[in-house]
Amino acid sequence: MTIIQNHPETRTGTATAWTPICAHADLLPERGAAALVAGRQIAVFRTFDGRLFAVGNRDPFSGAYVISRGIVGTRGEEPVVSAPMHKQSFSLVTGMCLDDPATAIPTYPVRVHNGTVEVSVA
Amino acid sequence: MRIVVVGYGPTAHRLVESLTGRGFTGTITVLGEEPRHAYDRVALTSYLTGATLEDLTYPAPEGPATVRLAERVTEIDRDRRVVVTAGGHEEPYDVLVLATGSAPFVPPVPGAEHAFVYRTIDDLNAIRDAASGASAGVVVGGGLLGLEAADALRGLGLATHVVEMAPWLMPRQVDEGGGAVLRGHVERLGLSVHTGTGLNRIEPDKVVLADGTEIDAGVVVFSAGIRPRDELAFQAGLELGERGGIVVDDAMRTSDPAIYAIGECALVGGMVYGLVAPCFSMAEVAADRILGGEAVFTGGDLSAKLKLLGVDVASFGQLSGALDVTYMDPVAGVYKKLFISDDARTLLGGICVGDAGPYSLLRPMVGRELSASPSDLLFAGAGGAGLSGADFPDDAQVCSCNNVTKGQICTAIHELGLTDVAGVKKCTRAGTSCGSCVPALASILAAEGVALSKALCEHFEYSRPELFDIVRVRGITTFSQLITEHGRGRGCDICKPAVASILASLNGGHVLEGEQAALQDTNDHFLANLQKNGTYSVVPRIPGGEITPEKLIVIGEVARDFGLYTKITGGQRIDLLGARVEQLPKIWKRLVDAGFESGHAYGKALRTVKSCVGSTWCRYGVQDSVGMAIALELRYRGLRSPHKLKSAVSGCARECAEARSKDFGIIATENGWNLYVGGNGGFKPRHADLLASDLSDDELVRTIDRFLMFYIRTADRLQRTSAWVQAIGLDYLRDVIVGDSLGICADLDAAMERHVGGYFDEWRATLDDPDKLRRFVSFVNAPDTPDPSIVFETERDQIKPVLLEVTRA
Ligand SMILES: Cc1cc2nc3c(=O)[nH]c(=O)nc-3n(C[C@H](O)[C@H](O)[C@H](O)COP(=O)(O)OP(=O)(O)OC[C@H]3O[C@@H](n4cnc5c(N)ncnc54)[C@H](O)[C@@H]3O)c2cc1C
Ligand code: SF4
Numbered sequence: 001m002t003i004i005q006n007h008p009e010t011r012t013g014t015a016t017a018w019t020p021i022c023a024h025a026d027l028l029p030e031r032g033a034a035a036l037v038a039g040r041q042i043a044v045f046r047t048f049d050g051r052l053f054a055v056g057n058r059d060p061f062s063g064a065y066v067i068s069r070g071i072v073g074t075r076g077e078e079p080v081v082s083a084p085m086h087k088q089s090f091s092l093v094t095g096m097c098l099d100d101p102a103t104a105i106p107t108y109p110v111r112v113h114n115g116t117v118e119v120s121v122a
Numbered sequence: 123m124r125i126v127v128v129g130y131g132p133t134a135h136r137l138v139e140s141l142t143g144r145g146f147t148g149t150i151t152v153l154g155e156e157p158r159h160a161y162d163r164v165a166l167t168s169y170l171t172g173a174t175l176e177d178l179t180y181p182a183p184e185g186p187a188t189v190r191l192a193e194r195v196t197e198i199d200r201d202r203r204v205v206v207t208a209g210g211h212e213e214p215y216d217v218l219v220l221a222t223g224s225a226p227f228v229p230p231v232p233g234a235e236h237a238f239v240y241r242t243i244d245d246l247n248a249i250r251d252a253a254s255g256a257s258a259g260v261v262v263g264g265g266l267l268g269l270e271a272a273d274a275l276r277g278l279g280l281a282t283h284v285v286e287m288a289p290w291l292m293p294r295q296v297d298e299g300g301g302a303v304l305r306g307h308v309e310r311l312g313l314s315v316h317t318g319t320g321l322n323r324i325e326p327d328k329v330v331l332a333d334g335t336e337i338d339a340g341v342v343v344f345s346a347g348i349r350p351r352d353e354l355a356f357q358a359g360l361e362l363g364e365r366g367g368i369v370v371d372d373a374m375r376t377s378d379p380a381i382y383a384i385g386e387c388a389l390v391g392g393m394v395y396g397l398v399a400p401c402f403s404m405a406e407v408a409a410d411r412i413l414g415g416e417a418v419f420t421g422g423d424l425s426a427k428l429k430l431l432g433v434d435v436a437s438f439g440q441l442s443g444a445l446d447v448t449y450m451d452p453v454a455g456v457y458k459k460l461f462i463s464d465d466a467r468t469l470l471g472g473i474c475v476g477d478a479g480p481y482s483l484l485r486p487m488v489g490r491e492l493s494a495s496p497s498d499l500l501f502a503g504a505g506g507a508g509l510s511g512a513d514f515p516d517d518a519q520v521c522s523c524n525n526v527t528k529g530q531i532c533t534a535i536h537e538l539g540l541t542d543v544a545g546v547k548k549c550t551r552a553g554t555s556c557g558s559c560v561p562a563l564a565s566i567l568a569a570e571g572v573a574l575s576k577a578l579c580e581h582f583e584y585s586r587p588e589l590f591d592i593v594r595v596r597g598i599t600t601f602s603q604l605i606t607e608h609g610r611g612r613g614c615d616i617c618k619p620a621v622a623s624i625l626a627s628l629n630g631g632h633v634l635e636g637e638q639a640a641l642q643d644t645n646d647h648f649l650a651n652l653q654k655n656g657t658y659s660v661v662p663r664i665p666g667g668e669i670t671p672e673k674l675i676v677i678g679e680v681a682r683d684f685g686l687y688t689k690i691t692g693g694q695r696i697d698l699l700g701a702r703v704e705q706l707p708k709i710w711k712r713l714v715d716a717g718f719e720s721g722h723a724y725g726k727a728l729r730t731v732k733s734c735v736g737s738t739w740c741r742y743g744v745q746d747s748v749g750m751a752i753a754l755e756l757r758y759r760g761l762r763s764p765h766k767l768k769s770a771v772s773g774c775a776r777e778c779a780e781a782r783s784k785d786f787g788i789i790a791t792e793n794g795w796n797l798y799v800g801g802n803g804g805f806k807p808r809h810a811d812l813l814a815s816d817l818s819d820d821e822l823v824r825t826i827d828r829f830l831m832f833y834i835r836t837a838d839r840l841q842r843t844s845a846w847v848q849a850i851g852l853d854y855l856r857d858v859i860v861g862d863s864l865g866i867c868a869d870l871d872a873a874m875e876r877h878v879g880g881y882f883d884e885w886r887a888t889l890d891d892p893d894k895l896r897r898f899v900s901f902v903n904a905p906d907t908p909d910p911s912i913v914f915e916t917e918r919d920q921i922k923p924v925l926l927e928v929t930r931a
Contacts, residue, residue, distance in 0.1 A: 022902040030612070030640040036901040041911070044902075048612050063926030064656035065911045069644040073614040075580070082615035084644035084652055089614070099548045
């Protein structure tokens with residue numbers, strides 16, 4: 001199975017370097033996992049409908065690397081994670097903080113390749 | 123002994139009940155003028171709004187009492203010791219009790235014979251008959267009873283007028299300002315109010331006021347005060363007061379020692395009492411005296427809280443004083459006033475119109491030193507010990523975590539059109555950290571005129587108690603089922619933990635089992651408390667705060683080996699801070715092997731039951747507070763609830779364990795235990811209220827079982843017991859869990875048995891389950907690399923997190 005998340009920030013033209021993270025089965029639905037990729041902390045989520053998302057693990061409001069431990073849900077149609085520290089919600093699609101649109105966390109391309117979850121931080 | 127009672131109203135009924143209840147063996151004969159058994163006159167008006175005569179009628183007296191109905195006593199022959207009735211019947215007595223009550227005062231105006239009074243069932247039947255052929259009605263008298271009568275006329279479909287001689291309504295209870303507020307309420311209901319004028323005359327179908335106003339009215343009701351019915355006593359030559367009333371001493375005895383007078387006909391200490399509670403006290407005193415006791419009547423509480431025409435009206439204590447503080451909001455229709463001693467320290471009394479919220483809080487404090495500034499007390503809403511949104515000045519800091527003032531919140535509410543707490547949190551950041559100011563936010567919203575929706579969040583239209591019932595009744599076991607069938611979307615950080623808690627309360631099981639794992643807040647998800655730098659703290663359970671030296675040493679060794687910061691908590695246990703996610707299972711393993719278990723410091727669950735050393739060691743102790751604290755902590759450990767639960771047990775009234783600041787606090791007495799509920803430390807401190815006294819061990823446990831289960835079922839999300847108890851009322855709570863007024867106690871008991879039987883240690887269960895253990899890694903792809911962002915420095919010989927850089931726009 002190969003699922004590619006279409007991602008707004010994926011630059012076309014450059015070959016994407018994918019880093020394997022874990023088995024797809026290791027991700028619990030609606031729960032995140034932290035990964036360390038090229039020195040960066042990434043939070044990877046699997047939503048209820050099976051989609052995958054990867055965002056930065058750092059919570060800009062507290063400075064702690066805890067986004068992967070937030071509660072996953074929806075705000076309207078938007079899949080979101082809420083920061084466990086002070087509960088601000090971030091869009092998993094755009095990384096934007098829905099409670100403070102001037103703040104955002106980075107997002108990364110993510111896919112499942114042969115049963116393995118892979119992200120790209122290039 | 124032959125006792126004869128004249129009059130068969132509430133007071134007489136109470137006297138008979140008290141006498142027979144104390145095992146009186148002579149004969150009691152009650153002579154009542156009304157053609158029916160005694161009924162609850164206080165609830166008279168409900169007879170016009172659906173209650174039946176049976177609903178109002180008191181249970182017939184048991185034992186040696188004979189009741190003769192429709193017998194009016196016309197004469198007392200004190201020499202022969204007999205009373206004579208209108209029908210010529212003679213009843214001999216050894217002791218005579220007059221409980222003849224009072225009669226409405228009918229002013230001597232021309233045409234008064236066309237008018238009705240409002241005192242008995244017969245009066246109400248007559249009014250109802252007359253109303254069926256009329257379209258308008260006039261009530262003469264704008265006091266408490268007058269307004270009640272006016273509401274009744276309105277309910278009978280009449281266009282209703284109230285005429286009050288004084289310049290404002292309820293002149294005896296409220297001053298001009300309160301009267302104005304009340305008038306607003308009354309007029310909004312469609313009643314016409316005429317103040318400052320009396321009656322000139324009554325003509326058939328017409329009333330003419332002293333100022334010339336003419337009102338077409340088919341029904342006229344007098345409610346212009348009451349007069350004690352002392353005519354019999356007068357005829358018998360007993361001493362009467364100058365303005366009426368049968369003079370009695372504090373034993374309720376008249377000037378003839380064989381004759382007592384009680385209730386509204388009695389003049390005691392220079393006062394005639396027009397409320398039923400003091401009348402009942404008089405009945406108790408007389409019963410005791412007749413049976414040879416020493417009871418005395420020490421004065422009555424004239425406090426009253428009622429709903430008149432849908433408006434809360436309450437007054438308590440003395441209605442005058444050297445100083446007073448008034449709060450008035452004519453728009454909201456609220457008027458509150460407190461009377462205070464000249465040194466501004468002692469509460470003397472008060473009046474509330476439109477919001478009786480402070481009443482229950484303040485009435486018990488009459489004559490005592492004030493616990494807060496009078497204005498704070500006045501503003502206390504239904505839920506508050508002196509804190510309400512309306513009360514805060516604009517520059518008050520409402521959310522101290524995020525430094526948000528009331529002014530900022532109000533600006534946001536108005537400029538952004540916010541309608542709920544979530545909106546305020548989102549736009550101001552207030553309430554997004556510790557959350558303790560959330561009730562204040564709700565109260566500010568309410569004060570700004572925003573009606574609150576009960577919806578939990580955007581995903582559920584229901585409140586927490588409603589969701590609880592849905593889950594319970596429908597037997598729902600997963601969040602997915604609940605949100606698919608009763609909600610929308612996929613949930614959020616508000617509804618998911620709330621539902622997780624409901625599922626845990628109802629179904630038990632491990633909080634990390636299956637889909638439930640995804641609902642948990644990070645604390646429950648890692649069975650530890652998240653700290654500011656992303657590490658967690660670990661708190662093993664130390665029931666009752668009792669710990670062996672061996673176990674203390676283990677905790678010390680674990681902390682040393684894992685490099686943790688240690689601190690003694692307020693709950694008599696030890697907090698180990700600074701653990702990284704991947705260290706948690708290793709730390710638990712060491713603790714569990716030494717006999718520790720999870721302390722649930724991370725959960726909305728029972729935290730600790732503190733105790734003092736109690737009777738085992740303390741010179742003053744009267745019960746084993748440590749043993750009880752341990753038993754309670756072990757019984758309720760792991761119980762998931764709408765918010766955290768704290769408890770304490772003190773070994774005597776000196777209260778060294780500070781039990782009254784807890785959700786449920788227990789204080790030992792010579793005879794057992796006193797149980798206090800609804801206390802709180804924290805943001806909004808509150809002393810717990812006494813729920814029950816002198817309980818045995820078993821009674822104590824059963825009462826707490828029910829208290830906790832009823833709270834879990836009916837409280838709102840994140841509503842502490844203090845707010846919950848205040849919201850539902852202590853008396854109601856007692857009715858439900860002691861009197862079983864809802865018939866659910868067996869259910870509550872069974873629920874608690876299920877909890878106790880199903881308990882297991884979450885730490886150990888996690889250690890035993892490789893699947894769950896796999897979550898406790900720093901990185902899925904580098905489980906052995908600790909989070910590089912976590913760095914410590916040293917302070918006072920222990921670790922301390924290095925401050926993290928915050929980068930938000
Ligand atoms: C509409 C209404 C609302 C009220 N609301 C409240 C309230 O909210 N709170 C509150 O505390 N109080 C309230 N009260 C007052 C309360 O009802 C009285 O305090 C209480 O009824 C007094 O009881 P009593 O037995 O002393 O007198 P009564 O209730 O007056 O009973 C006296 C009885 O004696 C009978 N009687 C009198 N003379 C004779 C005689 N010679 N021979 C035989 N029988 C005789 C009378 O017919 C009557 O049945 C209310 C009263 C009314 C009318
Ligand atoms: S509360 Fe009473 S029994 Fe407990 S320590 Fe204090 S004085 Fe002793």
